[in-house]
Amino acid sequence: MVEPVTIAVDVMGGDLGPDVVLDGALQALRADSALHLALVGPADVVEPFAAAHDRTRAVAATEVIAMGEHPAAAVRAKKDSSIVVGCRLVKEGQAQGFFSAGSTGACLAAATLVVGRVKGVKRPALGQVLPAYARPCLLIDVGANADCKPEYLVQFAQMGVVYMESIMGVSAPRVGLLNIGSEDTKGDEFAQKAHQLLAASVPQFAGNCEGGNLMAGDFDVVVCDGFTGNVCLKTIEGTAKTLFKYVKDALMASLPSKLGALLVKGDLSRLKGKLSPETYGGTPLLGVKGAVIVGHGSSNATAVANGIAVAATTVRANVAGVIADTVARAGSATPGGEGEAAASDAR
Amino acid sequence: MVEPVTIAVDVMGGDLGPDVVLDGALQALRADSALHLALVGPADVVEPFAAAHDRTRAVAATEVIAMGEHPAAAVRAKKDSSIVVGCRLVKEGQAQGFFSAGSTGACLAAATLVVGRVKGVKRPALGQVLPAYARPCLLIDVGANADCKPEYLVQFAQMGVVYMESIMGVSAPRVGLLNIGSEDTKGDEFAQKAHQLLAASVPQFAGNCEGGNLMAGDFDVVVCDGFTGNVCLKTIEGTAKTLFKYVKDALMASLPSKLGALLVKGDLSRLKGKLSPETYGGTPLLGVKGAVIVGHGSSNATAVANGIAVAATTVRANVAGVIADTVARAGSATPGGEGEAAASDAR
Structure with a gap:
């Protein structure tokens, strides 16, 4: 029951x-x-x-x-x-x-x-499950914490893993750090520090995730500060909205397309539903x-x-x-996890 | 001649x-x-x-x-x-x-x-002209400067304005600050400081641009640090790629759609060209x-x-x-423009 x-x-x-x-x-x-x-x-x-x-x-x-x-x-x-x-x-x-x-x-x-x-x-964080290709991806934080310290991202990763395992039924979720290059040493100071902490204390950490991979379904959980995450989430939503407008325009651009549009509109509107933020x-x-x-x-x-x-x-x-x-177990084992980073690490 | x-x-x-x-x-x-x-x-x-x-x-x-x-x-x-x-x-x-x-x-x-x-x-900066709806939008910086100080964004705005006027023929370009809310006081510390500087010294500044507005064509120039800009640019490219894959799948999802796909594919592939980064x-x-x-x-x-x-x-x-x-003219008039911000302002 x-x-x-x-x-x-x-x-x-x-x-x-x-x-x-x-x-x-x-x-x-x-x-x-x-x-x-x-x-x-x-x-x-x-x-x-x-x-x-x-x-x-x-x-x-x-x-x-x-x-x-x-x-x-x-x-x-x-x-x-x-x-x-x-x-x-x-x-x-x-x-x-x-x-x-x-x-x-x-x-x-x-x-x-x-x-x-x-x-x-x-810091509690907002996660958003994205309709990435092939499998959903939790982006966390998408706006609860505009100013973050690198060690917060370790907990975002831990919380994201729990959510994807418990609610989305993902086994052994792969965690990525949103960053501007795939190599370990890439990124601004904040991302470099976060990378080190994640590598040291999150077993599911699988490396950097570039913006281009976010919707590709390469990771199950992607962590970032709330500023970048919010910009990213809204950029995805806005890009999807603009692309659908462009597709709609293209389907009205010629007589063959107008006829074709009648045939494809059922499947396209199903797709729109699938990609809506409510899914x-x-x-x-x-x-x-x-x-x-x-x-x-x-x-x-x-x-x-x-x-x-x-x-x-x-x-x-x-x-x-x-x-x-999870946080209690990781707490003592996390290097720097309980310390307070210098203000200069804040993004 | x-x-x-x-x-x-x-x-x-x-x-x-x-x-x-x-x-x-x-x-x-x-x-x-x-x-x-x-x-x-x-x-x-x-x-x-x-x-x-x-x-x-x-x-x-x-x-x-x-x-x-x-x-x-x-x-x-x-x-x-x-x-x-x-x-x-x-x-x-x-x-x-x-x-x-x-x-x-x-x-x-x-x-x-x-x-x-x-x-x-x-700091020189990389600009990327985005195929925003209705009119192109220059996003700057998209990766030259991962770690920025707020005052760099003033020069990114000035350089972006020159480029859009001279090369893209835009008169009176509207400048936006990439941020996580439309109100003036929104954002992390970095964005709040950048907002103040832009408002004080860039006449073309028109307020914050959220991620969702980037592809909507509301601004001609959108400024941000190179970390956020790079993540954003790649997110746009990746989202477009994933969406086209989803659209392709939808066009193969049923017999009517398969027939319709034959009729719409000319206009859809013209759209793909229009949205390609080379445009x-x-x-x-x-x-x-x-x-x-x-x-x-x-x-x-x-x-x-x-x-x-x-x-x-x-x-x-x-x-x-x-x-x-432009930079010489603005230099003496820019509040904080020639100063060095504290390290804590770096994103």
């Missing part, structure tokens, strides 16, 4: 509005008979839904954190926002995980301030207690359902616990 | 061999009746070609710098390599520009050590004297011809001279 689990869901998260989130919640409930949901949002939205559906519970939250707000300030000021209330449910044990398609920064701030870090983890069910925030999954702002109901399902799997696989064990 | 110009060409550069480079040289000569070439390479390769073609001259070079060699060390050790000899021709005024599809690092090292920097330029004729190294253009290793004859043509245009537009003037 599947272990019962309760996930708190931010009904106010996402650009498409609460109805879409509730539709996604319903899909998730239908797909998993041991799933319980705590729906967090305005009473007039969540209470009627909870009254009408089994395994759901309404938790009123009177405030909402908007996309543009300063994350940490908003989390401190809006104690009754859906994001803060959802995280509080996890802290108090009323839920084991939290899903939101709202502000990534606010989720990150609330998860860190309210739910708390896993013991031994220096892998949101972005895990690794290194905080419980299971916190952040969905894309544009999440539709299926994406919400996938995100909730990933949160449930993350709880059942005890990802936070395995990360705690 | 078009101004006569001599470009030195590295016949040993490029993965496809000297015959392809010579084919490209021939195409370039045919397209520009005032173009003269100094073909640099082994005597038995360049002399017969020069004997058979007008406006060409053979310059023997007995050594070759391979792709994997350490750039600066190879440039110092191999004084008679085609890259060093080509750069020496520019230094001595026997040629006004140099084109090579060989090692980017070696071209950069030779251009800096042999040809020399434009007075006032702190804009190689990567300019800005901030060195003369005109140094580095081609992609995979350059075919057309790409070589385009690269030589861009080198000639760069000479005729006096890009190096305009950069010298």
